[in-house]
Amino acid sequence: MNAFQPRTDDMNFILFEVLQAPAQLQALPVHAEADAALMQQVVEEAGKFVAEVIAPLNREGDEIGAQWKAGAVTMPPGFRDAYQAFWQAGWPSLACAAEDGGQGLPAALEAMLYEMLSAANHGWTMAPGLLHGAYECIKHHASPELKARYLEKVATGEWLATMCLTEPHAGSDLGLVRTKAVPLADGRYALSGTKIFISGGEHDLTDNIVHLVLARLPDSPPGPKGLSLFLVPKFYEDGSRSAVVCERIEEKMGLHGSPTCVMRFDEAPGWIVGEPGKGLNAMFVMMNAARLHVGLQGIGLLDAAWQKADAYSKERRQMRAPGGSAKAGEADLIEQHPAMRRILDAQRAWIDAGRVVAYRTALELDILKNHGDATRRELASRWCSLVTPVLKSAWTDQAFHGASACLQVFGGHGFVREWGIEQIVRDSRVAMIYEGTNEIQAIDLLLRKTLPDGGAALLQLLADIGGELGDDAQAVRVKAQFARFTSFLRERLLPRATAKDAPADLAHWLADDFLRAVAMLLMAWAWARIGATTGGYAPRWQATQTGFWRWVWPEFDMRLAMLDASLDAA
């Protein structure tokens, strides 16, 4: 089994040629120096680090896994050294502000770094993956005193961080969180409660761990408005250890390189982050970035699976293919069989389009934060708000299902651990669940972000990005489908779903199909952008584009038919 090798040429093509990232970014004063040469150099260095240091640890990460003993967690061989090299080289702080010890580079570079890391070693990547939300959280909500103590350590990644949200009885609905925070005389709070599914709650990668904990102050109202956010470190500055214990780690289907911890807080002193009762707000500001990162995990894992299957299909022979070139008594290469070609081209179509959508989201996050023009920021805000749940849901779904399709290319060998493809199937499954299940993403898109404004933002987004397309045949085709969906929304879905007499559950029945239909439109748009860039297509992109329209796109009409059936049934 070969370790993952990033193919930065494919990634660069999307970022620099299709999305013209440097031109977009250099319009922002803060990124005036982010020219193509600088950015490409960062991508190449990241690719090298990922290939040489992180990817080789992936298999032992799965087979040995994180080990729990008496409250301590030992990470798999090499994980600590790799992490120490990672933060000391400055990778965690790539996109952090210079004043916090970071390098102030665009989010798009961080996105590409994390896509490659996830592809190479999903388990290892979980640890630094949680840093960025914690950094934003502390930066924007902590008191100056707390920032002085923790911000730089978290920005640079010298200390890792966790997000302690879920409790045994409170998964998707955080409003039911029961962990208590009782004020102490010194201005701190004593936290007590049990949190589950805490990635990286305990480990030996760093000398300290910073926990961000959702908890409830005494006499706070029930539900989400009674939640506040607290910071509890593993070790205080005097070297004493906090009363936070990792009770056990879960035995999981995959992702064995990342300890999923049950954490018990026994009156552990910590500080409040932000205002009382604003705990969820403090966490939700970073939700788009976190969901973008999970979407990137999906793209990375699918790319890792595809690369394995592609390599195998070019090297192994099996049966005679129609029009194959094998001599009598020999077999053809697996890639020559239509059923296998279809699998490879369809997954590739998802990867390439996924990059267009994900890197664009990263660019829009930078634009949203830094652009001088309010109209442009508004487009960025619409994009991030509407596209992020689609990216998270559709591409993590595809990571699992597409990795399974890639496994099929190996035949019986795919089921054997040796080839490493089954690990990707196992590891990828969790991304459909965490950071908001894929069903919650669909509810977010339709019920929270589309129906309340009568579809205005979504229709405007489609108009905006449809307007980016030219007049080539593919662009015309895509614009026609945008128009079709727009009519369907205006004339059928929106009037019915927002009618006063609409059944309370109607929108819930629509949500999954609605998100998938939007995902298909975004992919079609992405392929139109790629097509306009390559102009007449190089063979590599041409085959994949054909694969998209033949094997992926037909889902769009199926989703419209399902939406129709649900509207009819209501």
Place this chain on the structure above:
Amino acid sequence: MNAFQPRTDDMNFILFEVLQAPAQLQALPVHAEADAALMQQVVEEAGKFVAEVIAPLNREGDEIGAQWKAGAVTMPPGFRDAYQAFWQAGWPSLACAAEDGGQGLPAALEAMLYEMLSAANHGWTMAPGLLHGAYECIKHHASPELKARYLEKVATGEWLATMCLTEPHAGSDLGLVRTKAVPLADGRYALSGTKIFISGGEHDLTDNIVHLVLARLPDSPPGPKGLSLFLVPKFYEDGSRSAVVCERIEEKMGLHGSPTCVMRFDEAPGWIVGEPGKGLNAMFVMMNAARLHVGLQGIGLLDAAWQKADAYSKERRQMRAPGGSAKAGEADLIEQHPAMRRILDAQRAWIDAGRVVAYRTALELDILKNHGDATRRELASRWCSLVTPVLKSAWTDQAFHGASACLQVFGGHGFVREWGIEQIVRDSRVAMIYEGTNEIQAIDLLLRKTLPDGGAALLQLLADIGGELGDDAQAVRVKAQFARFTSFLRERLLPRATAKDAPADLAHWLADDFLRAVAMLLMAWAWARIGATTGGYAPRWQATQTGFWRWVWPEFDMRLAMLDASLDAA
């Protein structure tokens, strides 16, 4: 985690009410005594044995797994005792002929037994699952002398058996097999070669193991016509051990309770089974039965996953559901959430329809073997030939994807081993590969069984089974879809795909979508049969039938669109 409990009432409803199995079977003299009372008694006893003896071993089967040491394989705890109890109770020989030591009961009962066994413990079930093909093979092809030695031992299951086909360079294409069989002076043959992916090649369940081995005689022609079949036991009658060694077992994604062996034959003496050069024929006679059994594994595993998810959804609460009944500050049951309801109903629709299709296939196998009327046998032959690849492919595909959907019902807990749902996802994946990959099933259906006769057999089958439907609304709807597909075949697909100038690879591009379209038609037909039986539907069947039409059936039009696109592209 609770062990699997068969729900024989649901199974009985399909076999006895929908398919009217006793009336069908009692028309066959050999099954004149197979009345409903006798058959139901067998089903209940089987269900009891499965629940009490086999299901409780499933988790340790996965976690401890089969262990290899110096050529020997130790099965997981309890596996040997359970197997000894299984064969001594007469379960392996349920459908074997009385003169071979069996009970001569219908194949449909064996089908239900294996569906339950697979649901309860897929790994354990692999061992006896291979017996039936070996029995048929020896019964129909071995010499009287060889039968006298081995037939009863294999029929009763006192000894287990293997099928040694695959070699490192020959997976789906057995024509490339290289294992050699050299004649010995005593009429036997010395077998030499390496076979891979041999399920149950070595174990401690039984005192002897009977290997059926595909090999090549000296000077035999290249390709499949040069292959003959041989029988090599682990132990000869004098107690000496044959030169067959289990070199290692594979580390796999799942199915840890079944050792997947690399077997090396070093001039191991064995007997020829059937005529020289007819080895593949001898194995292919039992292919329909073997593929039916894999389809039943799919149905059983999906049912096991569904039962877990259903139970969890009725017991756990999460968030507020639209129109839910939870009090303020509490959460609703998971089953009340539309996105989860949809998953459960769609999977249930696959299970119920799958049983109609699979049990009917078992009945048709009995009819094919025993019916007095040639016209009826011809319908049976058409059914088995055309439906079996669809059943194998579509329902093993659904076992994996549907089990993953059921995992989603558990949220984060689904990814944790404790609940047992992730094991089903892992175990089920292999059924998409073995016994002919699902892509090979599609090629079998379209290229071998539909195009050569210009679609005559398939069109006749659709006419025959469409004719079984009545005049209720659902039946009319299904017949209209049969008519639509028939026109599509006659007017579009067949003329183009069988045209002299059709590209050599055209049919290969069509095959997967073609099989899925036929699967949808069979499901629609099955639901019409269920609907006609329940008459106005009990709520349980009504909800599932609605689930079928809303969440499953729309794939049919997508497949037609994909077929159209491929025909256009050619």
